[in-house]
Amino acid sequence: DSGVTQTPKHLITATGQRVTLRCSPRSGDLSVYWYQQSLDQGLQFLIQYYNGEERAKGNILERFSAQQFPDLHSELNLSSLELGDSALYFCASSVGLGEGYTFGSGTRLTVV
C-alpha cells in the first residue's frame, strides 16, 4: 500500500455521462497531482493542487475539472465523456521537501 488511496478502482460508463474520481493523498502530503495514462500517450499530467489551491495545469480538457478539499483529498470530475477518455487515471502526492512522488493504484475508466 503506497499510502495514496484512489476510488473507485474500476468504472464503466456510457458516452455523455459524468464521473467523479477520488484521491486521498499520503498523510502529511500537501500536493496532489492527477495524471492520465493511455496506451499511446504514456503518463500525461492533468492538474496539480497544493494545499487546496490549483498550482499547475497540463493538457486538461475543458470537460475535466478538479478540486482539493480542506482535508486535502482531491476529486477529478470528467463530464460529457467520450470513448477516447477511456484510460487509467492516477493520482500522486508529494510532501514537497525533496522526496519523490507517490502514486495511487489508479482508476480504470472505460467509456462505452
Added chain:
Amino acid sequence: QKEVEQDPGPLSVPEGAIVSLNCTYSNSAFQYFMWYRQYSRKGPELLMYTYSSGNKEDGRFTAQVDKSSKYISLFIRDSQPSDSATYLCAMSRGSNYKLTFGKGTLLTVNP
C-alpha cells in the same frame, strides 16, 4: 521535440544480466530526476530519486544523472525475472512541481 525522450523497447535480457535504461531531456530547468517501475496496469512505484547531477546506488539499482549532457540512466545489476516491468523516467523543476515522464521502456528478464 518532446521534453523527455525514452526508448520504449521492448528490451529482453537473460536473468543475471546488467540492464541499462536511458532517457534524454531538453528542459535545462529540470533539477529532480526519478525512475519509476510500473507493473502491468498498476500504479508507478518510485525506485530512485536524485537531485541534480551525480550517481546514486540502492541495492542492485544505480541511477546516474549527467546534466551537462541532459542524460539520465538506470542500471540494474543481476537482473531477476521479478524486474520484468515498464520503467519510466521522470523529472521535475522542483519538489512541488509536476513530473514530466518518458513513455517508458518495457523490460523482460527471462529465467
